[in-house]
Amino acid sequence: MTRVLTLLLAALLALPIAAEAQKPIKVGMPMPLSGPPALFGEPATKGAQMYVDEINAKGGVLGRKIELLTRDSKADANEAVRVARELILKENVDFLVGTLTSAEGPAVSVVAKENKIVFIAPIPKTDQLTAADKLHPYVFRVAANTTMEGRSAAEIVAKWPVTRVGTIAFDYAYGQDVTRAFVEHIKKVKPSVQIVDQQWPKLGEQDYNPFINAQMAKKPEAVVSSIWGGFFVTFSKQAKALGYFDALKYNFIGLGEAGSPETTKSMGADYPTGIWGNSYDAFYWEDNPGAHKDYTARISKYLKDQYPSSWAIQGYIGMQFLVEAIKKANSTDSDKVAKALLGLTIDTPIGKQTLREKDHQANRGQLYGKTAKDAKYPFSIMKPVTYVDPTKFMD
Amino acid sequence: MPDLSFVFAQSLSGLTAAMFLFLIASGLSLIFGVLRVLNFAHGSFYMLGAYSAYQIVQWLGTGPVSFWVAAFGAAAGVALLGGIVERFLFQRLYGKEELYHLLFTYALVLVLGDVAKVLWGTQQKSLSRPPGLTGALSLFGATIPHYNLFIILLGPAIALGFWFALQRTRAGRFIRAAALDRETLGALGVNVNALYTGVFVLASFLGGLGGALITPMRAIVPGMDTEVIVEAFVVVVIGGLGSFWGTFLGALIYGQVLSFGILFFPRFSIFSIFALMAAVLIIRPWGLLGKPLK
Numbered sequence: 001m002t003r004v005l006t007l008l009l010a011a012l013l014a015l016p017i018a019a020e021a022q023k024p025i026k027v028g029m030p031m032p033l034s035g036p037p038a039l040f041g042e043p044a045t046k047g048a049q050m051y052v053d054e055i056n057a058k059g060g061v062l063g064r065k066i067e068l069l070t071r072d073s074k075a076d077a078n079e080a081v082r083v084a085r086e087l088i089l090k091e092n093v094d095f096l097v098g099t100l101t102s103a104e105g106p107a108v109s110v111v112a113k114e115n116k117i118v119f120i121a122p123i124p125k126t127d128q129l130t131a132a133d134k135l136h137p138y139v140f141r142v143a144a145n146t147t148m149e150g151r152s153a154a155e156i157v158a159k160w161p162v163t164r165v166g167t168i169a170f171d172y173a174y175g176q177d178v179t180r181a182f183v184e185h186i187k188k189v190k191p192s193v194q195i196v197d198q199q200w201p202k203l204g205e206q207d208y209n210p211f212i213n214a215q216m217a218k219k220p221e222a223v224v225s226s227i228w229g230g231f232f233v234t235f236s237k238q239a240k241a242l243g244y245f246d247a248l249k250y251n252f253i254g255l256g257e258a259g260s261p262e263t264t265k266s267m268g269a270d271y272p273t274g275i276w277g278n279s280y281d282a283f284y285w286e287d288n289p290g291a292h293k294d295y296t297a298r299i300s301k302y303l304k305d306q307y308p309s310s311w312a313i314q315g316y317i318g319m320q321f322l323v324e325a326i327k328k329a330n331s332t333d334s335d336k337v338a339k340a341l342l343g344l345t346i347d348t349p350i351g352k353q354t355l356r357e358k359d360h361q362a363n364r365g366q367l368y369g370k371t372a373k374d375a376k377y378p379f380s381i382m383k384p385v386t387y388v389d390p391t392k393f394m395d
Numbered sequence: 396m397p398d399l400s401f402v403f404a405q406s407l408s409g410l411t412a413a414m415f416l417f418l419i420a421s422g423l424s425l426i427f428g429v430l431r432v433l434n435f436a437h438g439s440f441y442m443l444g445a446y447s448a449y450q451i452v453q454w455l456g457t458g459p460v461s462f463w464v465a466a467f468g469a470a471a472g473v474a475l476l477g478g479i480v481e482r483f484l485f486q487r488l489y490g491k492e493e494l495y496h497l498l499f500t501y502a503l504v505l506v507l508g509d510v511a512k513v514l515w516g517t518q519q520k521s522l523s524r525p526p527g528l529t530g531a532l533s534l535f536g537a538t539i540p541h542y543n544l545f546i547i548l549l550g551p552a553i554a555l556g557f558w559f560a561l562q563r564t565r566a567g568r569f570i571r572a573a574a575l576d577r578e579t580l581g582a583l584g585v586n587v588n589a590l591y592t593g594v595f596v597l598a599s600f601l602g603g604l605g606g607a608l609i610t611p612m613r614a615i616v617p618g619m620d621t622e623v624i625v626e627a628f629v630v631v632v633i634g635g636l637g638s639f640w641g642t643f644l645g646a647l648i649y650g651q652v653l654s655f656g657i658l659f660f661p662r663f664s665i666f667s668i669f670a671l672m673a674a675v676l677i678i679r680p681w682g683l684l685g686k687p688l689k
Contacts, residue, residue, distance in 0.1 A: 035617055036508075036519075036617055039518060171662055191472070198661075204620075204622060206623075206626075207407075208652060209412065210408050211657060212408075213654075214405070214657055217398070217401040228542065230616040234612070234613040234614045237611065238613075241524070241540035241612070242531070242538050242540060244640070263519070266521045268521070269523065270523050316558050
């Protein structure tokens with residue numbers, strides 16, 4: 001009798017523990033889902049969701065399912081902070097993966113620090129996010145940063161037979177930082193280069209004609225642009241009409257993912273084919289690490305798009321790092337997971353990625369290439385497309 | 396000293412921007428002048444014009460005239476939508492406090508923004524320049540795209556047509572009368588409600604046309620509605636809310652200040668426009684060509 005009672009008692013005591021183990025691991029994802037940045041925010045959340053679905057189908061991690069809670073951050077730092085707090089305090093999320101703009105990332109990083117919750121930023125590029133004075137144990141970035149992007153561009157432009165170089169960038173954190181990184185690095189790798197003109201339209205400018213005229217008047221031989229996303233479509237349509245790319249003999253490199261399939265696809269024949277661009281991903285990347293092909297097939301199916309978005313992979317890799325760290329830590333405790341993330345190397349669809357111990361920054365390079373027409377697609381692609389590994393010039 | 400061909404090119408690019416702004420701001424100004432409503436949703440009609448033009452081109456394919464059919468079809472569709480919105484929603488607002496106008500039109504911005512997102516998604520869309528206007532001509536050493544030239548000519552044509560209609564036609568006289576004294580006009584047997592609907596339809600048509608015609612120069616993206624409404628407001632504030640030629644002048648000034656501002660203050664050209672607007676508000680709060688409100 002006593003034995004039966006003891007067993008019953010033990011079973012009762014064990015119940016909450018078993019229930020606890022069944023509870024999903026909650027991950028909060030603040031991401032712009034409205035306005036122009038939703039262009040990237042939406043596919044990024046879908047990439048994360050696909051990874052979560054795949055992991056859950058295999059039984060989850062540590063025997064628990066993962067639940068992804070997405071919230072619209074409206075690409076606004078205040079709103080991102082508000083939804084991050086709501087996710088932590090009301091939804092009791094265990095981790096945060098998210099944010100897109102260089103304003104949101106650092107703002108949410110502060111919330112993560114206050115609440116001692118691991119925060120992985122998949123897209124914000126500003127150096128500020130992981131700068132020495134802002135770094136704390138819980139913030140990590142799997143995106144490229146402005147130093148890496150600017151220097152990658154400098155490495156490419158240094159090989160062109162040009163010395164008079166101009167820049168055009170939005171006048172805010174991302175544009176300024178990436179332009180500065182480019183200018184500093186090109187002066188080091190090719191001292192003969194002169195910066196002859198710099199244009200600074202305001203973020204979200206719609207009329208680039210005055211800037212384009214002013215830049216052409218200075219007669220640069222090459223231009224580095226960081227006009228990103230949908231803004232690049234507007235910029236290049238106006239520039240093409242003014243003969244800007246012809247005047248530069250297509251010695252133009254569009255950072256900020258101007259070479260992404262989304263952009264070339266939406267512009268079709270209007271794309272200034274012949275310029276250089278970059279992208280986080282490209283479904284047509286042939287010379288890829290093995291896992292990429294399989295990933296592309298899966299994301300293509302998941303998004304129901306034969307030319308899937310290049311932004312989904314950022315949400316995917318962000319979640320992947322988190323889950324691998326939970327496995328390594330064998331815990332969902334943020335302090336333990338944060339430690340597990342330090343120096344963690346994982347196999348992603350773009351190859352091995354490592355979160356450096358010293359600045360919590362992944363060695364995330366981007367795909368670069370000169371755009372060209374291809375008979376297989378009704379739009380231009382980067383051909384050949386090359387992964388520029390930033391490991392050499394991250395410091 | 397920059398050379399003359401550059402100055403010429405810069406002034407033309409300012410002129411192109413100005414004519415687009417005029418197209419959009421004139422509708423905003425017209426609605427305010429006659430209906431006394433600050434229509435925040437005017438930018439949404441502009442956005443719907445752009446998306447609709449894109450949609451019609453998708454249906455028609457790229458033929459020699461499909462762009463023009465799309466542009467005017469889109470403008471007509473937006474005008475129809477404007478008529479419905481005015482007839483069933485705005486008419487309940489007249490005579491109420493301005494705060495209600497603001498809240499209502501702002502709500503409309505949000506609703507139409509979401510409608511566009513549902514229909515066309517978040518990915519950017521783009522249309523090519525229409526066949527026949529894809530080239531450019533060289534004048535005094537400056538490159539002028541044909542399409543820009545077309546816009547530069549279209550602006551004054553619309554302005555003159557408008558002015559003629561307002562001054563010389565019966566409907567125009569009613570519109571001017573409605574702007575001055577709605578009650579008296581109604582007492583004289585004119586159907587003021589129908590007149591208001593007509594004005595709103597016309598203004599929405601201009602907004603929709605502006606959106607459709609800008610597609611060869613800009614990406615079609617969510618958020619283009621609120622971007623343009625700010626610029627249009629600056630234009631009408633400088634020129635004078637409700638003043639027709641004031642809007643034209645405001646647009647011209649806006650375009651040129653933006654074009655030449657970047658030569659003198661490369662990083663603060665947008666600041667020069669807001670500084671100008673602030674100066675106008677301090678010296679002539681009713682705008683350069685506007686009339687003080689009673």
